[in-house]
Amino acid sequence: MRGVWTTDRVRAAEQRAFTRVPESRLMRAAAFAVAGEVAALLAERTGGVAGRRVALLVGAGNNGGDALWAGAFLRRRGVAVTAVLLAPERAHAEGLAALRRAGGRVGTELVEADVVVDGIVGLSARGPLRPDAAALVERVSAPIVAVDLPSGADPDTGAIEGPAVHAEVTVTFGGRKPVHVVGPGAIASGWVRVVDIGLGAELGEPDAVLLDRAEVARAWPVPGPTDDKYSQGVTGVAAGSATYPGAAVLASGAAVLATSGLVRYAGTAAEVVRTRWPESVATGSVTDAGRVQSWVVGPGLGTGKAGRGVVAEVLGAGVPVCVDADAITLLAADPALWDARDPDTPVVLTPHDREFARIAGEVGSDRIGATRQAARTLGAVVLLKGNSTVVAAPDGRVLVNQARSAWPATAGSGDVLSGLIGALLASGMDPWLAAGCAAHVHELAAEIAADGAPAPASHIVDAIPAAIRSVRAS
Numbered sequence: 135m136r137g138v139w140t141t142d143r144v145r146a147a148e149q150r151a152f153t154r155v156p157e158s159r160l161m162r163a164a165a166f167a168v169a170g171e172v173a174a175l176l177a178e179r180t181g182g183v184a185g186r187r188v189a190l191l192v193g194a195g196n197n198g199g200d201a202l203w204a205g206a207f208l209r210r211r212g213v214a215v216t217a218v219l220l221a222p223e224r225a226h227a228e229g230l231a232a233l234r235r236a237g238g239r240v241g242t243e244l245v246e247a248d249v250v251v252d253g254i255v256g257l258s259a260r261g262p263l264r265p266d267a268a269a270l271v272e273r274v275s276a277p278i279v280a281v282d283l284p285s286g287a288d289p290d291t292g293a294i295e296g297p298a299v300h301a302e303v304t305v306t307f308g309g310r311k312p313v314h315v316v317g318p319g320a321i322a323s324g325w326v327r328v329v330d331i332g333l334g335a336e337l338g339e340p341d342a343v344l345l346d347r348a349e350v351a352r353a354w355p356v357p358g359p360t361d362d363k364y365s366q367g368v369t370g371v372a373a374g375s376a377t378y379p380g381a382a383v384l385a386s387g388a389a390v391l392a393t394s395g396l397v398r399y400a401g402t403a404a405e406v407v408r409t410r411w412p413e414s415v416a417t418g419s420v421t422d423a424g425r426v427q428s429w430v431v432g433p434g435l436g437t438g439k440a441g442r443g444v445v446a447e448v449l450g451a452g453v454p455v456c457v458d459a460d461a462i463t464l465l466a467a468d469p470a471l472w473d474a475r476d477p478d479t480p481v482v483l484t485p486h487d488r489e490f491a492r493i494a495g496e497v498g499s500d501r502i503g504a505t506r507q508a509a510r511t512l513g514a515v516v517l518l519k520g521n522s523t524v525v526a527a528p529d530g531r532v533l534v535n536q537a538r539s540a541w542p543a544t545a546g547s548g549d550v551l552s553g554l555i556g557a558l559l560a561s562g563m564d565p566w567l568a569a570g571c572a573a574h575v576h577e578l579a580a581e582i583a584a585d586g587a588p589a590p591a592s593h594i595v596d597a598i599p600a601a602i603r604s605v606r607a608s
């Protein structure tokens with residue numbers, strides 16, 4: 135798992151590192167990596183490095199110092215470097231001297247460049263870019279390499295509440311920060327390159343993790359020689375209604391394709407589900423469904439009395455439950471329903487922002503913090519949907535699944551996700567990991583289904599086997 139660390143943790147690691155390595159050496163290591171990335175981008179975009187032009191946007195702190203040193207290194211490769219100082223009297227003195235010694239130019243006006251380096255602000259950034267920096271950034275048309283993070287994005291939340299840099303590449307040090315993986319900041323970061331400048335060993339346990347494809351592959355249940363249709367777990371799907379039979383088909387289909395365990399559907403869309411997924415066992419009610427090892431409840435269920443009864447029944451079944459869509463709305467409107475559940479029943483809630491607001495208050499700008507808090511308060515795994523999906527467990531663990539595309543954002547897509555989660559829960563997987571693995575495969579299936587053109591949720595279901603195959607081949 136790749137880690138994500140908040141700025142407090144990075145600062146503490148820096149302090150520990152300084153006892154071994156002088157700060158100036160760390161800065162030069164950071165700057166050297168930035169210079170390498172700028173050179174690579176120059177070569178890619180212009181076919182060469184020597185003789186190309188680079189502008190450095192330099193703020194008042196060490197982030198600007200990194201940019202200035204990077205400029206000095208680029209000079210050695212024959213690049214024409216101009217530093218644009220936002221606060222000339224406070225620019226990093228050593229970095230400025232190094233750039234000047236190397237033959238770099240220094241000014242306060244933006245110049246024509248093939249690549250621009252954003253050293254305006256780094257870990258100490260608070261709030262959006264100030265007007266002078268914003269005016270400068272607005273005039274940049276060349277691709278930008280951001281030092282540590284795209285200036286204007288909040289390092290700890292990825293929130294962007296005003297003008298900000300939108301980088302092609304971000305070079306960050308030691309480990310990812312929240313800005314690189316969640317919120318608009320993750321998009322503004324562009325391609326994120328992590329370089330270990332000697333901080334890695336000092337960082338300790340991460341605040342959040344990103345699941346690697348290989349980890350998803352290891353966790354995903356596939357049948358072994360002694361397995362049968364029951365040993366992978368039986369998933370119960372309580373979804374759909376006369377108005378929304380499609381949700382039942384999508385959630386059941388996802389569960390059917392996710393593992394080789396059995397799927398039992400319970401609800402008013404039994405006929406439709408049976409026709410589309412003949413391998414499932416479809417009945418009219420949860421009571422008639424028989425034994426299952428997990429329930430998926432909510433998609434297309436409706437928020438009326440019948441739906442409420444279904445939610446109450448599955449929450450009392452003593453097996454893990456994935457609670458989605460209408461079931462979240464029902465729980466939010468009727469806390470007694472939630473309070474009545476057996477607190478030992480593992481629950482995965484899968485809200486989008488509006489559903490989250492109903493059950494746990496407004497998400498706000500700190501998506502990781504809000505999800506972690508909701509998981510603690512509710513005593514359930516909470517999966518907050520978004521371009522980056524955040525999954526928090528009641529014990530404080532957080533994982534982030536970063537989407538590489540926006541293709542999953544289509545009607546019925548959430549129904550598919552809940553079916554995947556349900557199937558993994560039935561297999562006995564840890565609910566937090568189950569939600570994370572399901573999010574990963576869901577997103578990949580959406581990408582495969584789309585293949586460059588919008589794809590409906592039923593095609594996402596159809597692409598689940600290809601997504602699992604691709605994950606397992608990694």
Ligand SMILES: NC(=O)C1=CN([C@@H]2O[C@H](COP(=O)(O)OP(=O)(O)OC[C@H]3O[C@@H](n4cnc5c(N)ncnc54)[C@H](O)[C@@H]3O)[C@@H](O)[C@H]2O)[C@@H](O)CC1
Pocket residue numbers: 148157160161162164193194195196197198199200254255256257258259260261262263264267281282286307
């Ligand atoms: N401390 C270390 O060990 C290392 C730090 N490094 C660099 O140092 C950076 C952190 O440096 P600093 O703590 O000096 O702080 P920054 O460079 O992040 O910010 C410094 C100054 O920027 C200004 N500022 C804050 N918010 C702003 C905004 N919204 N718009 C415009 N200006 C704003 C403030 O005047 C602040 O003092 C890291 O991001 C990284 O790039 C690297 O050199 C690696 C080593």
Ligand SMILES: [K+]
Pocket residue numbers: 197252253254255256280281282283284285
């Ligand atoms: K920056």
